[in-house]
Every structure is written in C-alpha cells, then in structure tokens.
Amino acid sequence: MIKYLLILTFFSSYCFGEMPKERRLKKLSMHLNGQNPSATDYKELEKAQDTQAFFEAKTDEYLSNPRHFEKMNLRLSQLFRLGLAEYIGSFNRNEKNSLNSMFKDISKNNLSWNSLLTGKKYKLYMSSMGFSGNDFGYFGAVLPFKDYPRVERGVLNNSDTILQTKTLETNEEVYGEFSRVHQFESSDMRVAGALTTDRFFQRNVNTGVNKNRKRAASVFRIFLCDDMEAAITSSEDRSDYILDFVFPDTAGMSSTDTTSISLAESAHGQSADCMACHYKLDPLGKTFGGSGNSLAPTAFSGALTYRASNGESVNLPVSGLGELAANIVEQKDYKLCQTKQFWKWFIGEDKYLEEDVHEELVENFDKVDGRVNDFISYMVNRKEFYSITTLSSEAKLAFKVKGTLKNCNQCHDNEGLPSFTKWPIQDSKGDMSHWVGKIGKSLGIGTSERTMPPKEHIWQPSKQDIDDINEWIRIGAPNEQGNRQIP
Amino acid sequence: MSKEIARYLSILLMVFTASNYAIADFSEKQTRYLSYYDITSYFKSIEVYENDCYQNKEGNMVVFGYSSPVTGKPISANPNFDFLNSYLSCLKTDNFENYLNKNIDSELLKKLGSTYHSVDSIEEKVLDQIIDELIFKLIGPEVVLVSYGLIASQEELKNLLKSSAQEIVTNENNKTAKNYLKSVFTLIHLRDEFLSY
Numbered sequence: 001m002i003k004y005l006l007i008l009t010f011f012s013s014y015c016f017g018e019m020p021k022e023r024r025l026k027k028l029s030m031h032l033n034g035q036n037p038s039a040t041d042y043k044e045l046e047k048a049q050d051t052q053a054f055f056e057a058k059t060d061e062y063l064s065n066p067r068h069f070e071k072m073n074l075r076l077s078q079l080f081r082l083g084l085a086e087y088i089g090s091f092n093r094n095e096k097n098s099l100n101s102m103f104k105d106i107s108k109n110n111l112s113w114n115s116l117l118t119g120k121k122y123k124l125y126m127s128s129m130g131f132s133g134n135d136f137g138y139f140g141a142v143l144p145f146k147d148y149p150r151v152e153r154g155v156l157n158n159s160d161t162i163l164q165t166k167t168l169e170t171n172e173e174v175y176g177e178f179s180r181v182h183q184f185e186s187s188d189m190r191v192a193g194a195l196t197t198d199r200f201f202q203r204n205v206n207t208g209v210n211k212n213r214k215r216a217a218s219v220f221r222i223f224l225c226d227d228m229e230a231a232i233t234s235s236e237d238r239s240d241y242i243l244d245f246v247f248p249d250t251a252g253m254s255s256t257d258t259t260s261i262s263l264a265e266s267a268h269g270q271s272a273d274c275m276a277c278h279y280k281l282d283p284l285g286k287t288f289g290g291s292g293n294s295l296a297p298t299a300f301s302g303a304l305t306y307r308a309s310n311g312e313s314v315n316l317p318v319s320g321l322g323e324l325a326a327n328i329v330e331q332k333d334y335k336l337c338q339t340k341q342f343w344k345w346f347i348g349e350d351k352y353l354e355e356d357v358h359e360e361l362v363e364n365f366d367k368v369d370g371r372v373n374d375f376i377s378y379m380v381n382r383k384e385f386y387s388i389t390t391l392s393s394e395a396k397l398a399f400k401v402k403g404t405l406k407n408c409n410q411c412h413d414n415e416g417l418p419s420f421t422k423w424p425i426q427d428s429k430g431d432m433s434h435w436v437g438k439i440g441k442s443l444g445i446g447t448s449e450r451t452m453p454p455k456e457h458i459w460q461p462s463k464q465d466i467d468d469i470n471e472w473i474r475i476g477a478p479n480e481q482g483n484r485q486i487p
Numbered sequence: 488m489s490k491e492i493a494r495y496l497s498i499l500l501m502v503f504t505a506s507n508y509a510i511a512d513f514s515e516k517q518t519r520y521l522s523y524y525d526i527t528s529y530f531k532s533i534e535v536y537e538n539d540c541y542q543n544k545e546g547n548m549v550v551f552g553y554s555s556p557v558t559g560k561p562i563s564a565n566p567n568f569d570f571l572n573s574y575l576s577c578l579k580t581d582n583f584e585n586y587l588n589k590n591i592d593s594e595l596l597k598k599l600g601s602t603y604h605s606v607d608s609i610e611e612k613v614l615d616q617i618i619d620e621l622i623f624k625l626i627g628p629e630v631v632l633v634s635y636g637l638i639a640s641q642e643e644l645k646n647l648l649k650s651s652a653q654e655i656v657t658n659e660n661n662k663t664a665k666n667y668l669k670s671v672f673t674l675i676h677l678r679d680e681f682l683s684y
Binding site for chain 1: 523
C-alpha cells in the first residue's frame, strides 16, 4: 500500500508542473528524432549551466538530424492521408516521388511551411511503372521535352524500355531511381506545391462524378482544417433522392437518361444538404479542371469560397491553382489551422489550446515566415511542451462533446446559425444557455423524439454521444478547461 | 494467442501496454506511444530487425499506430494483442548482447552469448550492472523512469525484472544466462516507460 502511495506521490508531483529536465530531454529527442538521447546528451545536460540555452542548442542539433526529416515525412504523409500500400512491385511509392521528397525537403532546408502550397520546385522521379503513376507522366503535358530522360530509342515511352535502359546523358539506372529537379517559374499558375504532384492526384482520384471535389475537399481539410462529411443518405433501401442523384444507376442508359442524370446532378448541387459543402467544393474543384491523372497544360480558373471562422464569407476568384495557393496562405484560417496542427504534433491534442495562446502561435508563425524548423524550435521550447497536465473529467467530456457537435456544424454552418463548437456559443453565457437547450431538445434529450440530425443524413450520433451530451448539459456544459458555461 | 505472447502476458503486471494501466495512446497526445517510424527505425538501429517482420510491413503499420488513410486516426488507439504479436516477432533478441556496452569483459560476453552457461554462473553484481545499463539505454536515467509514475525506483524495476525473468527461464526450463538476459531485454521493451514519451 505504501509503495502505491509513493508511486502516486511521484506521479502527482509531475502531473501539474514541469517535468524533470532529463525527461524533457528524452521527450525532445523522441519528438524530433524518434530515439532516446545518448549517454553523452545526458552528461551534457548534467553539466549545463544554462538549461534553457542547452535545450535550444540541442533542439537545433536534433532538427538537423536526417531522422527529423523522416519524422516530418511521416507526419505529413499521415496528414495527407497517404495510404498504407507503399509498394507497387518493388517500387516504394512513398519514398521516390515529388510529394514525399517535398515533405523531407521542407524540414531538411528549413523552408517555409507555405511552400507546401506555393512551392514551384519539384524533384521528379521515374518509376518502373512507365509514364503512368510517376512524376514524369504526371507533368507530361507541362514539362519541356529536354527534361525527360533520353535513352537509345529516344524519350522513354514504355515500361519495358525503362526496365532495361540507362539514360544516355548520365548512364543512371532509370528503373525506380532516376530523378531530376525542375523549377517552374514563380508566375506559373498551373502548379501549386504539394497539390500538383502525382502522389496527391493518385491519392485523391478524380472521376466524372466527383469533378475534382475530392481534391478540393482534401485542400480544405489539410490547409483550412475543414473536415467535411458527405451528406449522402444512409437509408438502407437506397431509394433516397439524394443517393439517386449522386449514384445514378447507369446500366443501359439512353441519351435521355444521361440528360436526366445531368439534371439530377445539378439538383444535387442545389440541394440544401449538399450545398453545405458544395458551395465551397465546386469553385475550388474547378481550379483542378482539365486534370485527370496528370496535370492540365493550362491553368483553370475557379475560386476560394468559404465561410471563415470569424463568420465572414470569403469569395476570391482565382486564375489557377498557383493563385489559389497564394490566396490560401494569406488566410487567417490557414494560419490558425496550421499552427493548431503543430500544436497537436508537438504539444498534444489533449492540451487545450486557448485563444490567446493560439494568437501567439500565429504571431510567431508569421515572425519566422513559416520556416518549419524555426517554428518547431519555438514550439518545443514552449512551457507546454515540457509540462504535464492532466484533464479533469469535465474537460475530457467537453472535448468529446465538441467533437460530436462538430458534425452539426457541417450543415448548420451554411444556414447562418452560430458555430456550435465556438464556446460560449454567440459569445455570451445567456446565448450559450439558449443554444444548449435547443441542441439538447433537437437531440431528444428530455423529450420523446429526436429531430436532428435528419434520419437520412449519413452521420448519426451514437447512444454514447447522446448520453455524453446529456451529461455535459447536466453538469453545466463545461468548456475544455472544465469551467461551467451555463448556470 | 501465440506462445510468445502468452509467455509475456503471464507477467502482465509488468506490462502496462495493452492493459488498463496504459498511460498513452497512438494519437497525438501529450504522452504518446512511439510512432510507426520510431518503432521500425529502432528495430533497424539495434540490428534486431528481421526480414520476416519487414515483409509484413503494411500489417505492422496498422498495429504500430499508423493513421488510417480514411479517418486520419490510428486504426487502434492503443497497442493491442496484435501489436504485441507483431512487436515481439520483430524484436528478435538472439544477439541482444551486441547491444551492450562494447567495453564489456570479453569472457563475460562469451558467457552471455553461449547457450551453455547458466545464469547462476554469473555474479549477481554483474547481472545488476548489465540490467542497469539496459534500463539506462532503453528508458533513461532513474529520474526519467520514475517520472512516468509507474514505478517508484530503478531498484524496484530491477527486482521486478529479475524475478520475472527468473520465472520465465524456470518455466521454459532454460536457465542459461543468455535466455535470462534475453527475457530482461524483452521485458523492458514492453514497459510504457520504453514505449511512450
């Protein structure tokens, strides 16, 4: 018993304050390099007279380690939701491609985070797959002829040739190895960093139906933290009108049917449920126009349209992906989103990011011009990195409930209602009380019938979700710091 | 359940991973488990990374906490039995002595590598030094160990490791020094203090 009390005492002493400096060193090393500090690191720490200076120097050292580049590659691969299947044959598609190369370069060269969108420099790889499924095939319509690897029979044109041939100029093996760096003009509106890479296109496949909306949705998710849910019906008999619009049965169609489908698609585009997302997806999707599996030879115009977190409507017409990217990096929501992502990576999503601290992060992100290592250095030397705090049960519940209410915003955001996840709702405790009451009633809490979300909507709260919200309301709708927001 | 997992689960009290006592998970929390990259590069760095483990790379990515490409969240939040299965199958410990300090006495090294020398033939003081060294290399100095709040002192962990390893080698009827220290080596790898940061 005494032993467990002892353990508890040790644990409690570290729960709410700074961790021991040795633990901080381990955390730093694991975060940046994925390995334990060396015995020498510990010795240096022991001798260090100025602990903060030691940590700053050690941070720089760890940030220049190739392991850090690999860790950032993994973080970004997960952010871009690149698949598990790394290999096609023996070719590692998560290694040798312009996107992953960009992920590593950004940390290797301490580039601006914005270059993920605005970068124009690509390391192009040739794979054993011929021109399809690799960078040379992807950029086929826009690269100058001279940039292609040439072999005895001219420019590479099929996988058989690639497997057996070395390039004429450098005698390099082309198979899975050949690469070349290409820098597009800064004024080139066709290209936009990570968005115009073969890997991004392959991951977000385009079809006649989705019309580049999948790519647009990824842009919103990754760069503006807008994770959209499809508003497709969940009805089992598949007779719902929205489902028919989205997935028409095309077997044996006549030209009249095709016209109907086209009309149905337009109707889909105007349905309120669908428009909650389509009003922003469609204009952005247009900038990917003309691009199937490879990049279009000309830039396509479209627009960056969305409702910003401060409630303002943004509608910026753009002449191509390049201009779209340049506009995104100027958005406050982009900066809020990216700094939040860094917070999650280096501090932890279970540590509440207060509004003023978030503003501070944005300010520092700007101060270092978004240079990735400089910003990471700033993050890991913040007190939150080397403090351990535990959440109260109220705060944990608040996190859970906010996650659930986020689903409601998907549609209501477009209806002029206040955000249900920006607390207190409408900035006052009185309004919070009003809205919490409405939310509870719509979810059937204290009434006999649940009216929201509509039964045909794809997202339905689980019994646990409802129970959590019920409990949350009962204990005064606490925020993530555990403070009551309603009487 | 594989024999190997059963062997280590038999001393579950030691293993916080995959139990209700786990202090972290695979998502981006303040305290989190090693990522897929961390685990696999660690295996490579200690040269115990085997081909059969590498062959199952995609399966391992899932159990080692790689995020689902659909949801963006780890497929399993915590290390589960599949994790232990893959982890232990990758963590080949036959040549664990290579991991020890290079200035270790060559005669002793020979004994540790041999399949004939009983653990009883090695002085307890020497065993203690080796275990201390393993704890330092895998977890860190004592202050780091206790900061996790799972154990009160290095001495206590060492005693726990020794008694568990003794239990394992007795059950397996293989009381060689090599088998004993292999067990200690593996047991440390199963601690949350090793697997999380």
